[in-house]
Amino acid sequence: MTTLVWLRDDLRLSDNAALSAATDDADGVVVLYLLDEVSEHLRPLGGAAKWWLHQSLRALEHSLGQLGMPLVLRRGAAEEVIPAVARECGADRVLWNRRYGAARDHDAKLKTALRQSDVVVRSYPGDLLFEPWTIATQTGTPYQVYSAFWRACTSGHTPADPLPAPKQLTSVQRDIKSESLDSWLLTPANPDWAAGIASRWEPGESAAHRTLDEFLEDRVQRYSRRDFPAEDTGSELSPHLRWGEISPRQVWHRTLLTGGDVGMFLSELGWREFAKHTAFHFGPLEQRNLNARFDTFPWLFERDAGFDAWKFGRTGFGIVDAGMQELWQTGFMHNRVRMIAASLLTKNLGLDWRIGEAWFWDTLVDADEASNPFNWQWVAGCGADAAPYFRIFNPDLQQKKFDPDGAYVSKWAPYSMTLPQIIDLKATRADALQAYHALVR
Ligand SMILES: Cc1cc2nc3c(=O)[nH]c(=O)nc-3n(C[C@H](O)[C@H](O)[C@H](O)COP(=O)(O)OP(=O)(O)OC[C@H]3O[C@@H](n4cnc5c(N)ncnc54)[C@H](O)[C@@H]3O)c2cc1C
Known part of the structure; x- marks a missing residue:
């Protein structure tokens, strides 16, 4: 059996269910990141986000490299590229972690198409604490009020325990063509407006965990002062969460381990969750007034x-x-x-x-x-x-x-x-x- 793991908003090794599921494949695994700027209804990335993506892919390439696993980079429409890469590497299995926004329609269509060609497709929980269909009112409808939503999340549900990073992955024996990250021109060159961004941020999974640790060691105790912008009491985890360099489940469980008064911080993760549940049920949100x-x-x-x-x-x-x-x-x-x-x-x-x-x-x-x-x-x-x-x-x-x-x-x-x-x-x-x-x- 050969497995293709398609990474998307989950640029990490730990708590990555799709990657973990591939460890049982002794014949070979291919790990792919696809830059899809052409499929309909996918929002093209902004300039700052592209800068982050470039750095994050570099970091991911490095950590996969330590497992002897190359990161294959491709560009194009998912419906064409994913089946093509699956054919090239002889994959009989394609695994990914779920997306909950506009991209999920593409994922559903692709799943059907791959299955029609006898490729097994499995998807796993993505970048949320809870799958959107598991949190509902008594009448089965989505919550539209944050406080009730968060109460429902925190009473009777516990986010799944995070998975460890895979200890080993077996790379496929054949060479799979990969594009060069630099050729994607994700970082600005002329002019290079990203110097201030580069001096403030370090993208990547290790940096994400360091950011969380530093926050929990100190600033979380002053988190009730989060509204004072000069005091820097926020976690600054938002870009790391955006790119899935750390999962909300990891943040949740690691935060609870510290003890202390962390409810206010966790409730902010609740706003993230509420925004994503709202987008899942009523989105896309960037064009239409919800009211x-x-x-x-x-x-x-x-x-x-x-x-x-x-x-x-x-x-x-x-x-x-x-x-x-x-x-x-x-x-x-x-x-x-x-x-x-x-x-x-x-x-x-x-x-x-x-x-x-x-x-x-x-x-x-x-x-x-x-x-x-x-x-x-x-x-x-x-x-x-x-x-x-x-x-x-x-x-x-x-x-x-x-x-x-x-x-x-x-x-x-x-x-x-x-x-x-x-x-x-x-x-x-x-x-x-x-x-x-x-x-x-
Ligand atoms: C107009 C506007 C636009 C925003 N755009 C974004 C955006 O594009 N991406 C984004 O991640 N956040 C957005 N936010 C929410 C919030 O400002 C940031 O998440 C927060 O400033 C990130 O800082 P932090 O990581 O230190 O947050 P912390 O206070 O440490 O909170 C922890 C985490 O909770 C989540 N979170 C906190 N507040 C919110 C919130 N109101 N909504 C959703 N998630 C939240 C973030 O993932 C954040 O990292 C926006 C807020 C406003 C008012």
């Missing part, structure tokens, strides 16, 4: 001067400008600042949330097809269990509260203090509320 009532909301679609000022951190609102600079320079923005920046765009500038979501998609290293639009919709008021529309963040007050000594703003956008504010908060807030009241009247 259809907002379909007629008079958001503006023009990428105008206000949008440019927002993008490049020149709004004159210190905390927003600092966040947009942090994003531009490092591919990341603190969670509370994401909320304030998104609120300014959708409620004060009156722009459609999809415009801001697309900018985050291109610039975040953790850009995630569920979490990003889910959170944008949450802030804009049209999402699942969303912040009520009329709760409009005042960036000046938020700054006073969460960056009281101005450390965050001084770090990322000290120039902002002397910029004029591009809009009148009071007048734009009144306009936004008027539009909202017209909608719900």
